[in-house]
Every structure is written in structure tokens, then in C-alpha cells.
Amino acid sequence: MSVQPVALIPAQAVPGATAALYTAPAGVIARIDSLGVCNVGAVPASVTLYLVPSGSVAGPATATTFGQTVLPGQTWNSPNEIGRVLQPGDAIVAQASASGALTISAGGLLVTVS
Known part of the structure; x- marks a missing residue:
């Protein structure tokens, strides 16, 4: 088993x-350690995030952040x-x-399983 810190997104x-x-x-297996969204536009914008299990689709059941508003020039850390x-x-x-x-970035750990 190996563990590596990486930029997931x-x-x-x-x-x-x-x-x-x-x-x-x-x-x-990936663990999310950070996830940030920046508004690089001139007006407020919102983001919706989903963690979707394999074989499923994004929808209300998989939403983890819904309609989070990010103001212009603001960075929001989820x-x-x-x-x-x-x-x-x-x-x-x-x-x-x-x-x-909006721009997004996320970091975390990858664990290789055997």
C-alpha cells in the first residue's frame, strides 16, 4: 500500500x-483534504458539488454542496x-x-489498495 498527496483537481x-x-x-481510494472555489467573474455565481458513487449520477441524493454563492473576488473553501x-x-x-x-481546485491523498 502506498499513500501519495496529490492535486485531485x-x-x-x-x-x-x-x-x-x-x-x-x-x-x-482518494481522500479529499481541501476543496476551494474562486469567483474570477464580475458578478456573484454559485456552485453545486456532488460526490457521485461509481455507477450513479449527479443529483439531489449525491449533492454535498448545493447552490453555494461565491462573490466576485472571493475564494470559498468548502x-x-x-x-x-x-x-x-x-x-x-x-x-x-x-x-x-468560477475556478475550482482540490487536493487530497491517494491510497493504493491491493
Whole structure:
């Protein structure tokens, strides 16, 4: 077994449509240690985050943060996903209220399982 700190989601734009931004690979368990969203736009925008089990879809049952408003120039560090564990095939899924207004990044640990 090996444990590696990694950027689960390198800084990138949050899409305006629901999209998987990270999926835990086969043979790996991922723990989320940090997740931040920055508003790089000129108006408030909101983000919805989902932790989706393998084989499921993003929806109300998998939402962990729903419609969190981030003001222009603000960075919001989510407490809702910290410490959560993703099994192989599980995904971090996100959607912004306005495409191009928000960026997201997340870090964590990858544990290789045998």
C-alpha cells in the first residue's frame, strides 16, 4: 500500500453544465483534504458539488454542496467535502451557475489498495 498527496483537481474552470472533474482510478481510494472555489467573474455565481458513487449520477441524493454563492473576488473553501473518501470509480462532479465565472481546485491523498 502506498499513500501519495496529490492535486485531485488542478485549478480549472467550473463548467456551466454538470461534469465530472475527478474520478478515482481503479485500485485507488482518494481522500479529499481541501476543496476551494474562486469567483474570477464580475458578478456573484454559485456552485453545486456532488460526490457521485461509481455507477450513479449527479443529483439531489449525491449533492454535498448545493447552490453555494461565491462573490466576485472571493475564494470559498468548502467544509462539506473535506475528509470524504472516494472509492474506485467514485467522482467529484461540479456545476457553476455561470460558465467561466468560477475556478475550482482540490487536493487530497491517494491510497493504493491491493
